[in-house]
Amino acid sequence: MDFKSETTQTTTDDIDELFSWSEGWDFEYTQLTAGRLGFRERVVQLPGVAIKWHTATQAMLVRETFLRGLGFGFVRDAVGPTRWRGQEIDVHDGLLYQSGNEQHYALGRSTSSMSIELDDRLVQALGWNLDCVAPLQRFDPAAIKDLELICADVKRMTEQDALASSYTQAARADSLYLLSRRDAVLRRLRKVLQPWFACQGHVHDSVERATPGFLLVSQAVAYTLRRDDSSIPSNVELASLLRVSERTLFRAFQGWVGMSPQAFFELRRLHRFRQFLFAAPRLKGAITKAAMQSGITHMGRLSERYRKQFGESPSEALKRRLKT
CATH class of the missing domain: 1.10.10 (Arc Repressor Mutant, subunit A)
Structure with a gap:
């Protein structure tokens, strides 16, 4: 484990550059609304823990898989709805990322979000085994407020460290000093994750939580990827293949990505x-x-x-x- 503390900031208007600087993720992003992406990420790195704040101007469709460790994220604010596997969620819902679990969600315009990532070794040391727990849960607003406050304090202190004298920096690089900051964050995070810990032992299939509209769009996308050519299938073709009416197909796409099937595939x-x-x-x-x-x-x-x-x-x- 690397005993250091630092802050970094990254900005981009390029959807294809998004998170290319991050390790441990497999992802695909689609920019749903037109204009410059306006993405900004600020990261505070502690031993075994990364605290991240994100903002983006445009709406996005996201497919992400966290490849190692454990992550927790939530939307702080957005213009328009945020949806996970078709379900509309609000600012009191959080999403848990575990190694190898693929997540699908749609973010509205002007989204502000926050996430905390723990590496494998720290998760094992903590004994936080949350396998088979439903990824989406509602958390205690008071607990998330405490977590946000301690993370903001850690960010402020880490930024101050970078401006301090070399003597002060050396003193604050002491492992016990950094671990005390990290452990303060972990204690608050553990309280936020109480709903997930309460579900331990209950096997969960996230497909059961996905809406029919989300599943229908996923099947349509999978069909287009299997085609031998790059042409876009008509609504009639898709509806016939999926055994639904054209109206049902249109409503599924409108509900998940905010546009018609033809517009989405274009x-x-x-x-x-x-x-x-x-x-x-x-x-x-x-x-x-x-x-x-x-x-x-x-x-x-x-x-x-x-x-x-x-x-x-x-x-x-x-x-x-x-x-x-």
């Missing part, structure tokens, strides 16, 4: 184009090639649609990426 195609574009080694011919790879046949409005969604043209985006 948006996914635009993200796919962006990924192919950023993989190009040079500017010449890259836009046309990326469009062909992603199944975009009408080039006329591509630049306009791309700029509206991501706040820059394809050529501007690639030039920026090639410079970095």
